[in-house]
Amino acid sequence: MKNQMTARDYELISAYLDNQLGSKERAQFEARLKTDLMLQKELHEIGNTRLMVRSLPKLRAPRNYYITSKVTSGARETPLPIRRSLRLAPTMGIVSALATILLVLVIFGDKLLSTTGPVALAPAPIAPQETAVIQEQAQSKEAPSEAPTEAAPVMLMGAPTMASPTPPAEELRIGETGIPTPTTVYLNAFPPTSTPEDRETLSDRQTEQASGCEEYAGSGINPTSPGLVCATPTATSPLFLESLLPSSTTTPTVTATPTATVMLSPYLENLPPTWTPTPSATPTSTPTSTATPSPSPTPSPTPTETPPAVEVTQITGEGAAAGITAQSQDQGPAYPAQAGEQPTSTTPTGPDISFMSYVILAIEVSLAVIAVIAGIAAIILRIQAGR
C-alpha cells in the first residue's frame, strides 16, 4: 500500500472528481483505487471538501449595476489611456527608428574620420633617417666594442669603427645635373687613419660591398632603416668624395664599375636642401686605386682629426629631405637635435583627440539607449492598446 501521496496524486484525485481525466487515465486511477487505501481516504476527504465549497450559495447582487450615461461620459473618456497608447506607440516607434538611424550615421562618420586621421598623424619622413643618424652616432660611440658589419660602410647604418677601416665614400659626381631621383646619399666613415694602402683596395671592396649591401639590407641587422635599398646604379653619376680623404687621387671615369651605392627610400626626397653641391665642392670622378696622393681641391670639410661620428654628405638633385645636413665631424649633439626635430604637423594633440573620442562615444551610447528604450516603449504601448 502506498503511504506517501504526491502532488501528482492529488491532481489526479481533483481531476477525477471533476471528470476531467481521459478514459485511459481514469481506468488506471480506478484500478489503483481498488488496492490503495490511502488513495481512497484522500479521495473521500477531498471530495467532501469540494462538495462543501460547492454548497456555498450563489449570492445575488444587492443592487443593479447598470451603466448610466453619467458613468459612460466619464467611461467613454477613459479610453484616453487606450487612445494615448495608440498615439504614443507609433511615435515611440518613429523615435526609435530615428535614433537608430542617427546612431548608424554617427558610427559611420566616426569610422570615416578615424580612417583619414592617421594620415595626418603620420610621422615625419625624416624619422627613419633620423633614427639612422642617431643609431649611427651610438654605434660610433661604441666603436671600440662593436664589430662592424659587412658591407655596412656603404649603407646608412654603416657604422665603421676605428677598429676596421672602411672604404671611402662612393663616387658621386657633384654638380652634375640630372641626378635622378631618388636622392642618393652616401654615408661613409673615413677612418682618419686611412692610408693609401687601405684605399687601394677600395675598388675591390666596392664590388664586395655591392653584394654585401644586399646581404646587409636583408639581414635585418639595422631594423631602424626600413628605407634602405641597395642598388647598383650604373647610369647615375657617382659622387666622388675622394676629396674628403686626406690623400687620394681622383680619376674622372664613367661609372662603369659597380658601386655599392645606396638609394634611399623616397623619405629622403623630402629632406630640405641643407647642402647643395657646387662644382667646386668636390671633384667629380671616381676614386681609383691609385695611391698617388693628390691635393684636395675642394674646400669641403676634411677630417683632420679622429672623428667618432660619421660624416654625412648629402647630394640632392632635386628637393632634399629635412633634417639632414652636411655634417662635419663631431657634430654629435646636432644629430640628436636634428633627430629630435619634428616636422610641423597639423595633427591635434593627444588630449583633444581623446576628448573628441569621448564625446563621440557618449553620443553613440545616448542614441543607442534612446533607440532601445523607445522601441521597448512602442512595443509595450501596442500591447496595452491591443488589450
Added chain:
Amino acid sequence: MDEIALIQAARGGDLDSFNRLVLAYQDMVYSHAYRMVGEEESADDATQTAFISAYNHINSFRGGSFKAWLLRIVTNACYDELRRRKRRPTVPLEPADEAGEEVESARWMVDPTEQPEDQVERQELQNAIQHCLDNLPEEFRAAVVMVDVQGLDYFEASQASGKPIGTIKSRLARARLRLRDCLNGFSELLPSGFRLK
C-alpha cells in the same frame, strides 16, 4: 435578443444592450467578487468597477465565452481591491436590522424558509468555508471559486484566469488540499456526513 447580438450592439455604443448583459451576469459577478474579497462593500466596489471596465473595453472582446471574459475582469478588479485593502485595512460596518442592531450577515442572504437552528449552522459553516477561502493565496482562491463556486470547467477557468489548463489543475488540487486541512479545524461545524478524518 441573444447574447451575441447584445454584445455586437454594445460594441456599437448601445448602452441599453450592455445593461441587459449586466442584468444577466451581475449576480454571478457579484458572487465571484464576494467569494474573492470576503466582504460586501469590497465586493460591491469590485463589481461596479468590473462592469465599468467591461463597457470601456467591450471592443477588446474577440468572441468565445463572455462569462469567462467577465470573470477575468472581475477577478482582476478583486486583486486590485485586495491589494488596496492591504495598504489601507478597514473594518466593514455590519448592516443594522430594524431594531438598529447589527446583524452578522446581510438580510438578503437569509433564507426565510429555513429553521433558525439550521440557518445558524449553515451560516457558521459558510463562514468557516469563507474563512478558509480567505486564507488561500489569491491565485489558488480564484481557481477554486471559478471551478467549485461558479461551476466553470477547466477550459473556461483557463480562459478566465489567462493561465494554462495544467496550471489550473495544479492550483485547484493544491487549493482543495489546503481547504481540507483548514476545515479539519472546524470539524464540529461540519455535518456528520462531512466530518473529515
